[in-house]
Amino acid sequence: AVAVGAGYLALQDETEITSGSVPGVPQLTPQPGGPPVVWVSGSLEEVAGSFVTIREGEGASIRLHRLAAGASRFLRVRNGRWEELSVEETDQIRTSERACAEALLDGTTFVALRVFLGASGCGPT
Numbered sequence: 001a002v003a004v005g006a007g008y009l010a011l012q013d014e015t016e017i018t019s020g021s022v023p024g025v026p027q028l029t030p031q032p033g034g035p036p037v038v039w040v041s042g043s044l045e046e047v048a049g050s051f052v053t054i055r056e057g058e059g060a061s062i063r064l065h066r067l068a069a070g071a072s073r074f075l076r077v078r079n080g081r082w083e084e085l086s087v088e089e090t091d092q093i094r095t096s097e098r099a100c101a102e103a104l105l106d107g108t109t110f111v112a113l114r115v116f117l118g119a120s121g122c123g124p125t
Contacts, residue, residue: 040064040110041100041122047093052112054099064103064112072112082116093117 042056052072055061066072074090075082085093100122104111116122 035104039123064110076117
C-alpha cells in the first residue's frame with residue numbers, strides 16, 4: 001500500500017488546490033490495475049501517528065492508515081487556498097473537526113493521501 005500511495009502521489013502534478021471548500025483533484029487517466037481513489041467525509045474521531053479515524057455522520061467509523069514519513073498530507077484553508085500543515089500543526093489537530101479525506105482503497109484497507117480539514121464538501125469537482 002505504501003508503494004502504491006507513493007506512486008500515486010508521484011503521478012500528481014503539483015497543481016495548487018485553491019477551490020473554495022471542496023478540494024479539487026487533478027484528473028488522472030485510469031490505468032488497468034491502478035489503485036482506486038475514494039473519498040471519506042465526516043468528523044475526526046482520532047488522529048494518531050499511523051492512522052486517522054473519521055466517523056461518517058451517525059454512521060460507521062473508518063480508519064485510514066497514514067503513509068510513512070509524513071506522506072499523508074493534512075491541509076487547511078488559509079487566505080482562501082488550501083495549504084499543507086507542518087508536522088507541528090498536524091500534531092495539534094483536534095478531534096470532532098469536519099474533514100474530507102482522499103484515500104486509496106487497497107483491498108479492505110484505506111490509505112490516506114490528503115486530509116482536508118474543515119472541508120464542508122468532499123470529492124473531486
